Amino acid sequence: MAQAVPAGTKWWSGGKSPFNVEYGKLMMWYFLMSDSFTFGAFLISYGSIRFATNGWPDPNHVFRAFPFMGETNLPLVFVSLMTFILIMSSVTMVLAVAAGHAQDRKKVTFYMILTIIGGFMFLGCQAWEWWHLHGEGAWWGRNPFPNADGSKASTNFTNFFFTITGFHGFHVFSGVIINIIMLIKNLRGDFAKRGHYLMIEKAGLYWHFVDLVWVFVFTCFYLL
Amino acid sequence: MSSIETTSSSHDNAHTTFDTRPIWRTFWILLGITLVEITLATIHMKTGFPSKYVLNGIYLILTCAKAFYIIAEFMHLRHEIKNMIMTIAIPALIFVWFIIAFLWDGSSYNALRNRYDAHYRDANKVKIAPPSEPTDKEHGSKEE
Numbered sequence: 001m002a003q004a005v006p007a008g009t010k011w012w013s014g015g016k017s018p019f020n021v022e023y024g025k026l027m028m029w030y031f032l033m034s035d036s037f038t039f040g041a042f043l044i045s046y047g048s049i050r051f052a053t054n055g056w057p058d059p060n061h062v063f064r065a066f067p068f069m070g071e072t073n074l075p076l077v078f079v080s081l082m083t084f085i086l087i088m089s090s091v092t093m094v095l096a097v098a099a100g101h102a103q104d105r106k107k108v109t110f111y112m113i114l115t116i117i118g119g120f121m122f123l124g125c126q127a128w129e130w131w132h133l134h135g136e137g138a139w140w141g142r143n144p145f146p147n148a149d150g151s152k153a154s155t156n157f158t159n160f161f162f163t164i165t166g167f168h169g170f171h172v173f174s175g176v177i178i179n180i181i182m183l184i185k186n187l188r189g190d191f192a193k194r195g196h197y198l199m200i201e202k203a204g205l206y207w208h209f210v211d212l213v214w215v216f217v218f219t220c221f222y223l224l
Numbered sequence: 225m226s227s228i229e230t231t232s233s234s235h236d237n238a239h240t241t242f243d244t245r246p247i248w249r250t251f252w253i254l255l256g257i258t259l260v261e262i263t264l265a266t267i268h269m270k271t272g273f274p275s276k277y278v279l280n281g282i283y284l285i286l287t288c289a290k291a292f293y294i295i296a297e298f299m300h301l302r303h304e305i306k307n308m309i310m311t312i313a314i315p316a317l318i319f320v321w322f323i324i325a326f327l328w329d330g331s332s333y334n335a336l337r338n339r340y341d342a343h344y345r346d347a348n349k350v351k352i353a354p355p356s357e358p359t360d361k362e363h364g365s366k367e368e
Contacts, residue, residue, distance in 0.1 A: 011307065019308035026308070035310055040319055044326045049331030054338070054348040075269065076262050076269055083258055091251045094298050098242040146353035208298045212291055219287040223261060224280055
């Protein structure tokens with residue numbers, strides 16, 4: 001992490017990690033890079049299909065509901081809440097990493113719990129959104145929403161929406177599982193025994209990546 | 225852990241202070257950008273200004289800004305050493321080609337179908353619902 005590295009250090013002369021990061025963390029970075037290509041391929045194929053189609057449903061028309069409000073016309077409000085939840089849980093994750101650097105086991109536990117709660121809240125929001133859209137008749141292969149210009153839309157819109165948000169939601173879910181495992185290991189004192197909290201950092205990288213992907217999903221599906 | 229040394233390994237954690245101030249600053253920046261995006265979208269819905277094409281450009285720039293802050297500050301990449309950053313950043317450049325090539329391909333396919341496939345072209349003229357963006361219509365009618 002942030003280090004005062006003496007100038008003129010010979011990184012490639014052997015005996016030290018030339019990238020100045022621990023092996024597992026470096027591999028997490030490369031995994032995330034490959035994962036970003038997977039998400040990129042999904043989102044770009046979505047864009048490609050959208051460019052290859054004359055009409056497309058208007059997101060402000062499709063995503064205008066809010067839980068427990070009945071028939072509402074609040075475009076973007078619910079998804080903004082989801083974005084806020086995810087950014088917030090990203091912040092608590094960084095704070096957990098920071099606490100790990102300070103070797104503060106109690107604080108790591110506290111912030112990991114907050115992060116996990118944030119993850120579950122996001123998943124709950126997504127479950128509600130899927131359930132609501134399914135209730136409106138949208139699913140893979142079914143699209144009740146007309147194009148923005150009033151013509152009949154293909155099922156591409158719902159297919160891409162459920163596939164990509166589903167794939168992202170699956171990442172969130174596995175991120176929550178990883179965070180729970182990290183929390184249990186921390187409660188058992190594994191990291192304190194080991195003397196460092198690098199595992200928290202690696203889980204954190206994954207968690208931030210999930211947040212990062214959401215930024216793009218948010219733009220591609222709800223704004224554009 | 226491995227026997228290879230990194231300056232951030234356990235024994236010198238004493239002087240590894242992880243500053244929490246930039247975290248909160250980043251949080252406010254991300255929140256602010258998101259609010260700007262939502263505000264712009266709301267203004268567009270109410271008034272039809274700025275136009276959708278301009279707005280999409282703004283969204284993409286703001287999205288990239290958010291991505292930069294998450295990667296640089298939350299994932300802490302900005303504070304790694306340069307060689308390491310480059311092994312991540314340079315392969316990611318393939319996205320520039322990836323996005324341009326595939327969107328171009330999509331729109332080219334659409335243009336070809338609109339020119340040669342009359343059925344495809346006309347299918348879009350059949351309206352099954354009123355247009356869901358009345359704002360553009362209102363905007364247009366004012367000019368009439």
